[in-house]
Amino acid sequence: MNKLQKLEILADAAKYDASCASSGTTRKDSSSGKGVGSTGGAGICHSYTPDGRCISLLKVLLTNVCLYDCHYCINRRSSNVRRARFTPEEVVDLTLSFYKRNYIEGLFLSSGIVRSADYTMELVIKVAKSLREEHHFRGYIHLKTIPEASPELIAEAGKYADRLSINVELPTQEGLQELAPEKNVHRTRDAMSTIHSKILETKATRKELKKANSRVKKPTYASGQSTQMIVGADQSNDSQFLNRAGDLYGNFKLRRVYYSAFSPIPEPSVILPLKSPPLIREHRLYQADWLMRFYKFDVNELTTEQAPNLDLDIDPKLAWALRNRSFFPLDINRAALEMLYRIPGLGVRNAQRIVALRRHHAVRLEDLIKLRVNLKKTLPFMICVNHNPAKHELDSEALRAKFAPPPEQLELDFTAQIIIPKTTSIAAQAEAKHGEF
Amino acid sequence: MRTVTIEPTFRAWRSKARSLLDQKMHPNDVIWSTQGDDSDELFGFSETTKQTPENKPEQKPQTSNRAKVPPFFIQLAQTVCCHRSQKQWSMLYHILWSVTYEQEREILFDQTNDTMRKLEQMRKSISRDIHKMRAFVRFREIQVETNDRENYVAWFEPEHLIVRVNTPFFRKRFAGMNWSILTPDECVHWDGTDISYTQGVDKSQAPDGDELEELWRGYYRSIFNPARVKIKMMQSEMPKKYWKNLPEAEIIEDLIQTSTDKVNGMMEEENRPLKPEPKNKYLDHLKQLNNSEDSK
Incomplete structure (x- = not known):
């Protein structure tokens, strides 16, 4: 098997991991002339594939041979997919060759579990160590971590990586038992906790050394961790997904939780028949996730007991506003910033701009037009100098209908291109920016 | 009406703008040009700031009516200087004029002011272009016999005049190799020690492939x-x-x-049946772990 064939198999095996971030790490570069690479500042997306996702990292598996039998996974041991294996040297060489041609920001390395968690983890670490120590690679490294690997190995992985991740895969243990019998949510949380304290510890030590102006070499450790959940494989509802996300953001300060719509794979399992990927649901989960992280929404505000799933027709902020009409209309010349965040169609940046603007003069509709605020969505929920929505409009049951798309748009062929209605502008823009929102 | 010709750099513009402000030249009476060095003579002026301002000590302001602008405006001005349209010079001067002589300092902070908005759009467009250049430059390896370093050449067509502002990024990232980025505007080269710039070239000068x-x-x-x-x-x-x-x-x-x-x-595809579990110590170990989790 030649290099190209191996690469095709091992990239194909890695593509269901949505993570693509290459930002938010410590600043380093190769201006000394030794090695190659730089990180720090915004991540760079070097290309985009027709699925709208960005290519920022060389995302491959070391091998797609795997002991586990996770039914949503193309690489599970029951699958007849072609198997391949890279040597650590081959991955190192490929990473450097791609990097020097400016195709990528770095490497995202994962692996099927071979022999044992520790054995696999050691191979993965070998690649990262070689890149960092032999080749002085200063680009981005993201390593997939195995929760059952020994804490010493997890600590070592973090020494070379900018980011570590462990996928929780499904929000509940019941889901895992059914679809990924080797995985366990408690062990995953334990490993995340280990990584989290290691990150904090390293940060504190670095800070102290800096404060003391010490010449002692500062310890390095990954600057963050992330995870992924597969949406639509098990029976979990959106409330369960968001609560798990809230748990991980809250307890272990994860940088990102990625949501990946379960999409058709070659070699489908008899336990998990294929269907079209629930892309809209995935999109709504990202929007809800955004609301938790940037708009100060509490996880319990996003869904209700009666409706534990997000509304597919309208975005979660609009859905919240329609459930809580008594908060509106808000006077944008008086309301606190946190309240402005609650107005449908108004993004974080524009809310902040309005607060800055109203110090100078009372905000009028013309100002909002210039700020390119999505007026159609915003107007029913806000008051400004020359606008006051009719009371009956806000109370009207027709308000939801105004924003929900006509029914035919909902019948999605899984191969059809998703056209996001203009009304979801903020979310859609953000999604466009990041490959996935 | 006066035409002033400057080099298309922030420092050249600032120096000229200062002297025009001191002379109380209204922005509507100034045409900014960066085209060649003959235009001044045509109009009978010889005010071109030809000397590279980097080598010349900054002139101290002579008058007290010179406006103070916040750092963000300086940054904005420095960035929009790369704009290909060349309309930025006059717009920047308009803002300075309003701030100095029309007591309209407020417009600097007014995101709804038309000129400020246009400048901000220019800044955005340039930042995006800078970012896209960092993303989409593709180096191709070439064989050079005169050195034993790795040598790479890229071809890129930026929207704005951003080669120089983007150079530090590429230098820091690819310091260990020799590289050139060729563009129609100008080309930049790194040989491990120095950065140099040469005139823009045609795409045919760039290598057309790479094995990788x-x-x-x-x-x-x-x-x-x-x-x-x-x-x-x-x-x-x-x-x-x-x-x-x-x-x-x-x-x-x-x-x-x-x-x-x-x-x-x-x-x-047909659904694949399960395969029997292979004999593996680690899987047995996992099972034990799972059982003990269950009993917790």
């Missing part, structure tokens, strides 16, 4: 998920104008066209 590109396209093909085609999203971040210089872009059409068949193929 076959692997790169192979990766691009495999990392694409045919079950979630979102072409618009791809194009909003990677507009077609960039495609001609991206080696991977030549397979995009094919990937899109074959995606439906690929997914249908998967959907029609």
